Amino acid sequence: MASIETILTLFILIGLGYLGKRTVLNGQPLAPLNTFVYYFAVPALLFNSVYQLSLDQLFRPAYLLAFVLGVTLTGVIAALGCRYLFREKSKEVLSIRALNATFSNYAYMGIPMVFGLLGEAAYGAMISIILLGNIFQIGGVQLLIEGQREQGKGMRSLLAILDKSLLRSPVFIATLLGVTVSAFQVELPALVSSTLDMLAPATVPAALFCLGASLEFKSLSRNRAMLGWLVAVKLLIHPLLTLAIFTLAGLEDRNWLLAAVFLAALPTGALAHVMALRYDVCEKETSLTVVISTLLSLVSVSLWVMLMI
Structure with a gap:
């Protein structure tokens, strides 16, 4: 029942965005709200998720590698389907x-669902996978x-690509800072931690409101088969591949296994739409995939x- 209420609340926030764009925000750009989510709210959420955990809780290389392999294979399958079928x-x-076929709704659905099902024993696994998912999938x-947009060649071109995609990425910087604070066991001033505690929860409602405001159902009729393909890959193939990889690799920690499969089984996260807006690529199709x-x-x-349980 709790998971159903979570999903219904998500739809209410999306609906408010859809309604707002067609009433009080009619004709207004979404870029400022999207910028707030990407550069302020998401970094606060990621930093808050990591800095209070020890490095031992965060890093299990074999399990994280298995999760990345599942994401990579799923992404390749999704892209090949779009290339040759559509x-x-x-x-x-x-x-x-x-990205639409692999990036999960980690923050809004993943954290409450996995924590509710598995408890504190799986908290480190859940946070590690979420952080890696954000860095690997969004950064990737x-x-x-x-890389496609950079016209130059050679080392200068490579450095420019890395600078734009990683070194100046708020997702990467926030996670790196969080890991550093955790490693050196730095105690944050109360003013800083309370500010982060206020800012981080704004990520989900702002991203979902922006998503709802971008919805345009006209594109559904033109891309119905392709959207069906991406949704099927996300909800079925992604968790199935994740389960298969963990099983074949002989990774026996059940908390990590269940956390990885449940996170992979989640629907497309709203941050995928934030990225589509940022690069002005497949914005409307991405919003429909999420919904x-x-x-x-x-x-x-x-x-x-x-x-699984």
Whole structure:
């Protein structure tokens, strides 16, 4: 029941954005709100998630590598499907669609669901996977798109791509700072921690409101088959591949296994739409992928939970 209430609350926030864009925000740009989410709210959320945990809780290389392999294979499958089934040739578009098929709703659904199902024993695994997912998936897509847009050659071109996609990425910087604070056991001033505690929760409602404001159902009729493909990959193939990789690798820590599978089974996260807006690639298709996958996850996530527990 709690998971259903969480998903319904998500739809209310999306609906408020859809309504707001067509009433009081009619004609207003979404860029400022999207900028706030990407540069302020998301970094606060990621930093808050990591700095209070020890490095021993965060780093289990074999398990994290298995999760990354699942994401990579799923992304490749999604992109190949779009390339050969739907004749999509743009590498930027394929990068965003691979993100849509692999990036989960970690913050809003992942944390409460995994913590509610598995308790504190799986908290370190959950946070580690979420942090790695944000860096690898968001940073990876930025790297691919910036690489396509960078016209130069050689070392200067490579440094420019890394600078734009990683070194100046708030997702990467916030996570790196959080790990550093954790490693040196730095105690933050009360003023700083209280500010972060106020800022971090703004991530989800602001991102979902922005998502709802961007919804345009006209594109659904043009891309119905492609959207169906991406949603199927996200809700079925991604968790199935993750489960298979963990099993074949002989990784026996059940808390990490369940956390990885449940996080992979979640619908597409709103931060994928933030990235689509940032690069002006597949914005409307991404918003629809988030909404449709979230709606269908009412059934699919419940089935995965019943299967695994």
